[in-house]
Amino acid sequence: MTHFTLSGIFIYPVKSLAGISANSWPVTERGFQYDRKWMIIDNDRQFLSQRKLPRMALIRTALTDKNLILSAPDMENLSLPLEPVAGQIINSTIWHDQCDARSVSAEADKWLSDFLKLDCRLVYQPDEVIRRVDPDYAKVNDQVAFSDGFPFLIISKNSLVALNHEMQMDLPMTRFRPNLVISGCPAYEEDTWRAITIDAIDFRLPKPCSRCAIPTIDPETAQIGKEPLTTLNRTRKWQNKVYFGQNALHDQCGQLTVGDVVHIKSTGTKQPPI
Structure with a gap:
């Protein structure tokens, strides 16, 4: 079984505000606490x-x-x-x-x-309010807080390295607002993952993440630029959308910690197929 490493954990308490980097964080039924x-x-x-x-x-x-x-x-x-x-x-x-x-x-x-x-x-979101995940991609009991649609967004570190190389820039991972960053795998290998385990928590990766204009906003200044969308339009476009990262759902609660081993349980054709 192939394995890599969890190298980044990010939490965004308020939707679309700046996030927090953590070394270890609890996972609840709705995603990171x-x-x-x-x-x-x-x-x-x-x-x-x-x-x-x-x-x-x-x-x-x-x-x-x-x-x-x-x-x-x-x-x-x-x-x-x-x-x-x-x-x-x-x-x-x-x-x-x-x-x-x-x-x-x-x-x-x-x-x-x-x-x-x-x-x-x-x-x-009060504890008694349950927001279900789109049933086209989820199990009946999957739920989420105020994320766009899924509890987790996964990006590999080397995917950003490859994108920065294409752009001849050095954009930080925070531009892309992931929850989980994985190290040790080739760039964009997460496009093929369908099921992974991090520590004792199983994840399903049903759908790639289409990107809006938010990654073009400098989180330090709020100024808007052209990248990375210009390069993603050239290198990661499929059916009139651009993709970077994978949405994910989890099957257990627990605790994740930077350094946890990531096991790749099953793979499939690339999503998006580019």
């Missing part, structure tokens, strides 16, 4: 992302034992409880999904609205 537990919505109850507001990239997140902390240029830090008190239920929209979410606080809404220069609200 606190990953995309919160999101920002507009007055139409639609989720907001860097696609519409690149300035969201400048909001940093941190987690302590009891709090989610948001920080941004020229703003006082905002500290929020990890287990918010019950707020108003708001039926919110993520792509084609309608999800019940709870408001966090008027203080959080004002802080975000002031920085983003747009009326918006911060909401979280």
Whole structure:
């Protein structure tokens, strides 16, 4: 059985805000604990992302034992409880999904609205709300928080090395917002993986990740460039979409730690077939 190494773990507590790198992190039924537990919505109850507001990239997140902390240029830090008190239920929209979410606080809404220069609200996913994964790619009990569609995004380190070589650039992995980074395999080998095990957790990889414009946003400045989409359009395009990384679902809860061995259990034809 082929094996490689888990070399990166990333959590994004608030959808489309900056993420957190961790050495070890719990895996729950919905994915990494606190990953995309919160999101920002507009007055139409639609989720907001860097696609519409690149300035969201400048909001940093941190987690302590009891709090989610948001920080941004020229703003006082905002500290929020990890287990918010019950707020108003708001039926919110993520792509084609309608999800019940709870408001966090008027203080959080004002802080975000002031920085983003747009009326918006911060909401979280209560434990009792279950959001199912698309049944075309999932088992009946698979669930997810406020990620676009899947609990995990996997990218191999050498895929980014190869892409940077094509671009003659040195973009960081954070541009692509993975949850799991795998080292030791050839570039784009994850395109062929169908089932892998990391430590004692089994993963299914049903679908490649099509990329939007978010990787063109510099997370340090929120400035928008042409790469990596220009090069991905030339090298990783299939059926009018570009792909980088693989979506994944998990079969057990547990704990993942950087350095864990990654076993490749089964492979198939490349997805996308390029």
